[in-house]
Amino acid sequence: MNAFRFLLIPFGLIYGLVTRIRNLLFDLSILGSELFSIPVISVGNLVAGGSGKTPMVEYIVRLLNNNASTATLSRGYKRKTKGYRLAGENESVETLGDEPLQYHQKFSELNVAVCESRRQGIHNLVKDIPSLRTVILDDAFQHRYVKPGLSILVTDYFKLFTQDKLLPYGRLRENISGRKRADIIVVTKTPRVFSPIVRKQIMEELKPFPGQEVCFSYINYLPFEPVYDNNCAVQGDNDSVYSIIILTGIGNPGPLQEYLRRKCTDLELVAFADHHSFSTKELQVLKDKFRYLPTKRKIIVTTEKDAKRLQNPEAEKILGKLPIYYAPITFEFYPADKEVFDKVVQTAIQEKKY
Numbered sequence: 001m002n003a004f005r006f007l008l009i010p011f012g013l014i015y016g017l018v019t020r021i022r023n024l025l026f027d028l029s030i031l032g033s034e035l036f037s038i039p040v041i042s043v044g045n046l047v048a049g050g051s052g053k054t055p056m057v058e059y060i061v062r063l064l065n066n067n068a069s070t071a072t073l074s075r076g077y078k079r080k081t082k083g084y085r086l087a088g089e090n091e092s093v094e095t096l097g098d099e100p101l102q103y104h105q106k107f108s109e110l111n112v113a114v115c116e117s118r119r120q121g122i123h124n125l126v127k128d129i130p131s132l133r134t135v136i137l138d139d140a141f142q143h144r145y146v147k148p149g150l151s152i153l154v155t156d157y158f159k160l161f162t163q164d165k166l167l168p169y170g171r172l173r174e175n176i177s178g179r180k181r182a183d184i185i186v187v188t189k190t191p192r193v194f195s196p197i198v199r200k201q202i203m204e205e206l207k208p209f210p211g212q213e214v215c216f217s218y219i220n221y222l223p224f225e226p227v228y229d230n231n232c233a234v235q236g237d238n239d240s241v242y243s244i245i246i247l248t249g250i251g252n253p254g255p256l257q258e259y260l261r262r263k264c265t266d267l268e269l270v271a272f273a274d275h276h277s278f279s280t281k282e283l284q285v286l287k288d289k290f291r292y293l294p295t296k297r298k299i300i301v302t303t304e305k306d307a308k309r310l311q312n313p314e315a316e317k318i319l320g321k322l323p324i325y326y327a328p329i330t331f332e333f334y335p336a337d338k339e340v341f342d343k344v345v346q347t348a349i350q351e352k353k354y
Contacts, residue, residue: 005169012166019166019174026144033147034119038126039134039349042148044141046161046178047171049274050251051154052188054099054305055219055331057138061107063342064349068109069133073121074100076114077139078275084124087112098275098308099138105308118143134349141181142173150348153182155206157190158254162205179206184213184344189255192218194334213344215337221259224325227307228316242266242297245290247324249276249306256327260301266293278309283318290322300324 025031041060045051057072064070076085076097087096087104096104096114104112111129115121118140125132137146141153155161161179164170179185185206199216208214243266246256251274261267270286272278290300300322302310307326310319333341 008169009165012169015168016166016175019178023144023174023178031144033144035147036122036126036135038132039150040122040137040146040148041134041150041152041345041348042137042140042143042146043152043154044137044139044143045154046141046173046176047155047159047164048167048173048251049171051156052186052217052219052331053139053154054102055329056152056154056186056188056217057103057136058106059331060136060345061103061110063345064134066107066109067133068111069129069131070136071111071113071125071129071132071134072100072103072136072138073113073115073118073125073140074138075116075118076100078277079114081114082116084115084121085113086125086128087114092312093309098305101308102305117145119145122146141178150184150345151182152184152186153179154186154188156252157187157202158252160187160202160205180209180212182212183348184215184341186341187214187216188219188331189252190216190218194218213340215333215341217331217333217337219255219259220330220332222328222330224301224327225304227302227310227324227326228320241299242295243268243293244298245270245286245293245300247278247286247300247302247306248272249278249309250274250303253303256301256303259327266295276309278315280314280318283310283315287318287322298323302326304328 026033043053043056045053061070074097079097080094091101091104093101100112100114103110113121113125118137122135125135137148161172161176164172166172185208187202194216203214206214241264244260244264246253246260246269249272253269253271257269290298304326
């Protein structure tokens with residue numbers, strides 16, 4: 001099928017024209033972008049799929065000290081509910097979506113909401129939370145009906161948006177000229193040892209506009225956590241593991257593969273599309289694949305986001321007795337980049353520059 005992908009190029013040209021016209025209508029104020037009286041931070045990307053938005057949002061939440069006056073607002077992709085919803089008790093992937101549920105369970109004081117309309121969602125949050133001081137929009141770079149005070153654009157080091165093509169031939173949601181709307185471009189998932197020469201090459205490729213900051217970050221993997229509360233015979237945090245099966249439903253499992261390759265002898269990837277809902281049949285196939293591995297020193301590892309879609313009675317019935325873990329991550333900046341990024345975020349909130 002890939003041999004015929006070039007046939008999609010004309011559709012990409014049409015798609016690009018439509019998005020250019022749409023952006024022009026916003027730029028000319030024919031379509032309106034609403035300003036809000038509280039700081040609004042937008043985190044998004046130019047491509048469809050994972051670029052590191054979720055850990056970027058979590059970094060900002062930590063920077064703001066997980067304050068009860070902060071809220072995240074997401075679309076709630078693939079949830080089964082509709083409209084605006086402010087997270088409460090007994091939430092699930094079905095009610096919130098995987099990423100909002102992760103925020104809700106991870107940060108005790110954070111207000112987490114979902115709404116297809118970001119504009120309506122902010123209005124509802126302001127009404128529901130009188131003490132609200134900051135809203136972080138998750139995956140909202142193309143949602144131009146809201147004018148953010150600070151716009152953060154993330155791009156994957158392994159495939160910069162400059163190296164991609166427009167949908168459906170590639171993964172770009174709009175032309176790369178849209179990057180001009182970003183206040184900060186964050187290059188995610190860089191190697192821990194990062195050459196100044198490579199940094200310079202990326203800067204030359206991204207061609208930031210005057211006043212536009214570019215910051216570089218990397219992923220820091222934390223010790224494995226069990227997906228289910230059980231006593232596994234094989235522990236995932238020591239050197240006794242021989243085989244690892246990776247289960248993912250994310251945009252780019254490459255960095256996780258590279259990390260886990262150093263922790264085992266045999267590595268097998270079971271990958272699905274981003275935000276994939278695992279079926280009973282797929283989980284049973286995974287269970288059988290695990291059982292047939294010719295060693296007792298074996299575990300299954302998934303991502304923190306995927307773990308949320310596995311923490312339900314149906315999945316636990318199939319996988320609950322297996323040694324299955326998720327790999328938590330944190331988002332880290334290099335020291336000089338951290339100083340720049342933190343200052344820009346804090347200034348945008350304190351001064352309400354818009």
